[in-house]
Amino acid sequence: MLIYGRNPVTEALREGRVDEVLLARGVDQAFERQLRALAEEAGVRVRLAPRIELDGLAGTTAHQGVLAEAQELSWADPQEIWDLAERRGEAPLLVLLDGITDPRNFGAIIRSAEVLGAHGVVAEERRSAPLSAVVAKTAAGATAYLPLVQVKNLPRFMDELKERGVWVYGAAGEAAQPLERTDLSGPVALVIGSEGDGLRRLVRDRCDGLVSIPVRGQVSSLNASVAAGILIYEAARRR
Structure with missing residues (x-):
């Protein structure tokens, strides 16, 4: 599944559920450094892309400059x-x-x-x-x-x-x-x-x-x- 937004992508990286991250060109440097550090630790590739590409993939402009291909969310055992x-x-x-x-x-x-x-x-x-x-x-x-x-x-x-x-x-x-x-x-x-x-x-x-x-x-x-x-x-x- 494609997920977007800074908190969802960050937490998915920490969980080890992400295969690739797309980062919009021009996002603030502090967030980019944090994201790249998490991605490197998880062994995940980060690809820079035009913001318009993220708009199209997410189907919204509210993606906060980051999108990830991640494993599906799953239901828990009661x-x-x-x-x-x-x-x-x-x-x-x-x-x-x-x-x-x-x-x-x-x-x-x-x-x-x-x-x-x-x-x-x-x-x-x-x-x-x-x-x-x-x-x-x-x-x-x-x-x-x-x-x-x-x-x-x-x-x-x-x-x-x-x-x-x-x-x-x-x-x-x-x-x-x-x-x-x-x-x-x-x-x-x-x-x-x-x-x-x-x-x-x-x-x-x-x-x-x-x-x-x-x-x-x-x-x-x-x-x-x-x-x-x-x-x-x-x-x-x-x-």
Whole structure:
């Protein structure tokens, strides 16, 4: 796959997933030195190219002057979530996605989850954006550090989580239970629905509770990735 953006390419180099790097002529020298040092350490060729060539390959001008041919991003084994929580000595904090098909929202949620200390992001096989270059770019390198898990049936996976003692809370704007009155200090999974339809009925029914984020403006709802960031932050703050 082709990935672009400074953080995604840098992290992919550190992971050893890159075959070749294209660098736009005229990028700042400090970044070029850093990139070349990483590429040399990884045994990867760096080729200078006109910026217009990167524009065409990336399909956008938002590549920040660097593009790489890299191995595909891959889904993690669910056990990696529990292993990460155990290594940190923390109660598991998961983010479950129900119908997040926009790759930018998907990438932004992954980034927030990693930055704020979650232990994994879980998506359903048929109702999720694929792991693409856009997801990698928006996640800004977070895909290198956070287990991304794909399951065939999200409601069934939620049942498995509850059997392991994880409390599952779904985000719903109309929910009577406000976020600040919800106990998020233990093992928790936060479920984020699609912007258009919210949580599916089967998913809502599997939740231990539905929580809302208090809003004060005239617009009634938040972008899915923004809502996810608020929920994850609040869970992390309670720990």
